[in-house]
Amino acid sequence: MLRFVLHRLGLVIPTFVGITLLTFAMIRLVPGDPIELLAGERGVSPERHAELRAQYGFDQPLLVQYWDYISGVLTGDLGKSIVTKQPVLDEFFTLFPATLELSTCAIILAVLIGVPVGIIAAVRRGSIFDHVSMGTALTGFSMPIFWWALLLIILFSGILGWTPVSGRISLLYFFEPVTGFMLIDSLLSGQEGAFTSALRHLILPTVVLSTVPLAVIARQTRSAMLEVLGEDYVRTARAKGLPPRRVIGVHALRNALIPVITVIGLQVGVLFSGTVLTESIFSWPGIGKWLLDSIARRDYPSVQGGILLIATTVIVINLLVDLVYGLVNPRIRHHR
Amino acid sequence: MSTTVNTTAQAPPGPLREFWLYFRENRGAVAGLIVFVLVCLMALFADMIAPHSPTQQYREAFLQPPFWAEGGSSRFLLGTDAVGRDILSRLIYGSRYSLIIGTIVVSLSLTVGIALGLIAGYVRGSTETLIMRAMDMMLAFPSLLLAVVIVAILGPGLFNAMLAISIVYLPHLVRLTRAAAITELGKDYVTASRVSGAGTLRLMIITVLPNCMAPLIVQSTLSFSSAILDAAALGFLGMGAQPPTPEWGTMLAEAREFVLRAWWVVTFPGLAILVTVLALNLLGDGLRDALDPRLKRQ
Numbered sequence: 001m002l003r004f005v006l007h008r009l010g011l012v013i014p015t016f017v018g019i020t021l022l023t024f025a026m027i028r029l030v031p032g033d034p035i036e037l038l039a040g041e042r043g044v045s046p047e048r049h050a051e052l053r054a055q056y057g058f059d060q061p062l063l064v065q066y067w068d069y070i071s072g073v074l075t076g077d078l079g080k081s082i083v084t085k086q087p088v089l090d091e092f093f094t095l096f097p098a099t100l101e102l103s104t105c106a107i108i109l110a111v112l113i114g115v116p117v118g119i120i121a122a123v124r125r126g127s128i129f130d131h132v133s134m135g136t137a138l139t140g141f142s143m144p145i146f147w148w149a150l151l152l153i154i155l156f157s158g159i160l161g162w163t164p165v166s167g168r169i170s171l172l173y174f175f176e177p178v179t180g181f182m183l184i185d186s187l188l189s190g191q192e193g194a195f196t197s198a199l200r201h202l203i204l205p206t207v208v209l210s211t212v213p214l215a216v217i218a219r220q221t222r223s224a225m226l227e228v229l230g231e232d233y234v235r236t237a238r239a240k241g242l243p244p245r246r247v248i249g250v251h252a253l254r255n256a257l258i259p260v261i262t263v264i265g266l267q268v269g270v271l272f273s274g275t276v277l278t279e280s281i282f283s284w285p286g287i288g289k290w291l292l293d294s295i296a297r298r299d300y301p302s303v304q305g306g307i308l309l310i311a312t313t314v315i316v317i318n319l320l321v322d323l324v325y326g327l328v329n330p331r332i333r334h335h336r
Numbered sequence: 337m338s339t340t341v342n343t344t345a346q347a348p349p350g351p352l353r354e355f356w357l358y359f360r361e362n363r364g365a366v367a368g369l370i371v372f373v374l375v376c377l378m379a380l381f382a383d384m385i386a387p388h389s390p391t392q393q394y395r396e397a398f399l400q401p402p403f404w405a406e407g408g409s410s411r412f413l414l415g416t417d418a419v420g421r422d423i424l425s426r427l428i429y430g431s432r433y434s435l436i437i438g439t440i441v442v443s444l445s446l447t448v449g450i451a452l453g454l455i456a457g458y459v460r461g462s463t464e465t466l467i468m469r470a471m472d473m474m475l476a477f478p479s480l481l482l483a484v485v486i487v488a489i490l491g492p493g494l495f496n497a498m499l500a501i502s503i504v505y506l507p508h509l510v511r512l513t514r515a516a517a518i519t520e521l522g523k524d525y526v527t528a529s530r531v532s533g534a535g536t537l538r539l540m541i542i543t544v545l546p547n548c549m550a551p552l553i554v555q556s557t558l559s560f561s562s563a564i565l566d567a568a569a570l571g572f573l574g575m576g577a578q579p580p581t582p583e584w585g586t587m588l589a590e591a592r593e594f595v596l597r598a599w600w601v602v603t604f605p606g607l608a609i610l611v612t613v614l615a616l617n618l619l620g621d622g623l624r625d626a627l628d629p630r631l632k633r634q
Contacts, residue, residue, distance in 0.1 A: 018472075019477075138618065139614055142613040142616075144565055144572075144588075146568075146585075147606025150606070153596070154602065269475075272478035273481055276573075280573065292484070295484065303488065311476045
């Protein structure tokens with residue numbers, strides 16, 4: 001197992017170095033002079049320009065600049081936002097819980113519905129349930145989620161008036177963040193109605209964000225289950241006279257879930273892409289919206305730091321999924 | 337294991353015919369194909385079908401509802417937007433953009449992806465490591481996010497959006513091509529060709545590549561639909577096609593502020609995206625089933 005872990009870690013390091021190279025190159029690829037970009041529309045005098053160039057190290061050779069950048073990154077210094085003058089790392093971690101809460105709820109919803117639907121569709125292959133659920137899954141997979149969000153707003157916020165349109169909680173409530181998860185914090189605050197308010201704000205964004213992962217998970221569970229149900233050992237289990245519930249729930253499901261775990265892990269990237277759209281539509285104060293706003297304000301240090309942190313998060317989660325995968329599936333662990 | 341006895345052996349069906357025999361079994365895929373052909377025809381004959389110009393503003397008809405709703409008229413079948421443009425005509429012209437986006441993104445990423453994948457699979461060694469590491473790196477960035485950042489660097493616009501999406505799709509195509517090429521390169525027919533004195537280029541492009549096409553065709557169809565979705569998303573975020581281009585995502589972005597007042601401005605462009613993408617995904621599923629020899633035997 002240790003060898004397996006070390007092997008996976010060894011693969012992660014070059015990827016991480018490559019990502020820092022990309023984000024390092026990014027700000028230098030933006031057309032125009034970086035100092036003038038940093039200075040904004042007011043511009044700077046030639047003396048101040050030279051001074052700033054020296055301050056940011058742009059007068060150094062590229063290799064030195066990269067060295068400075070990566071030593072900064074490794075010590076947690078990702079530069080300061082041009083707009084707010086706050087360290088990028090602080091801004092990221094202030095907003096990250098909002099994104100984490102939304103994504104966690106979305107993936108839980110997707111797994112809770114997607115896995116059972118996939119299992120039932122596979123067990124009753126060719127039934128009406130199979131056709132309808134897989135048709136719905138393909139529709140969900142093809143859904144432009146930004147449009148889906150607008151439709152849900154029209155129905156649930158506009159016509160029915162059940163849910164709010166934007167934000168994480170009603171302005172009536174205020175409390176200091178403890179965990180950063182609004183659902184938990186609102187409960188901890190003890191204020192009446194705060195939890196319901198947080199929940200009502202969370203529902204639509206969660207549904208929107210979970211749509212694509214839900215469709216993918218349902219489809220993947222169905223095909224993994226179908227593959228496993230055709231295996232000899234399942235036939236043996238049936239022939240032994242085990243009840244169908246046990247054959248499906250214990251013998252088949254355990255092996256069918258292995259590819260499903262990978263797919264769930266792969267959805268992390270999809271979720272981050274989705275948060276950009278979902279957060280911007282529901283004015284959800286998370287990383288996706290922050291990144292879009294930073295791009296609109298040409299706040300390049302924030303964009304640079306933000307995508308580095310997101311890419312790192314994706315790598316770490318994929319690594320964890322890989323390790324879990326190795327844990328549940330000995331065949332992978334002993335492969336190399 | 338057929339029980340019927342034929343007195344004369346039938347000639348096996350040709351590859352195209354065999355493909356069609358499998359493909360037409362899948363009703364969803366055939367429906368997808370029909371819808372996709374209709375969208376193509378709509379794009380091709382937009383000038384003839386569209387009742388109005390996509391940019392003409394009718395000042396007497398702002399936000400007019402569709403013809404069946406109260407206040408609608410048969411002049412504007414699907415109603416008008418906030419500046420009085422006919423939505424139906426804009427949707428019809430918009431199909432051109434979606435198809436162009438899909439075509440360009442797929443051709444760009446397919447060309448570069450196949451080239452890099454073949455090189456990685458053929459040359460191996462450090463070149464392969466370099467290419468595959470670079471692709472892994474790109475996969476660490478969520479695709480839409482990477483596209484957004486590339487557009488932020490290049491500047492907003494339809495062409496840059498297409499370029500960004502093509503770059504984002506590269507890793508999948510490179511991996512697929514490499515994997516297929518490595519499998520094929522180990523087979524006897526390649527060795528035979530090599531022994532006969534085929535050069536590197538001939539081996540790669542004429543001998544190996546055609547045998548790697550099945551997964552690439554499927555992936556291209558799926559990339560085509562994803563490209564339409566992603567370009568619409570970029571348009572929606574104001575980073576793709578710019579107004580007044582009747583691109584479907586851009587139309588949605590313009591309609592966003594009327595979401596609670598005029599449902600039709602929001603509903604129809606999204607429906608157009610959904611139907612086109614769904615048709616392509618059905619088509620892709622059908623192609624995979626028809627082209628995948630593993631599934632055929634079942």
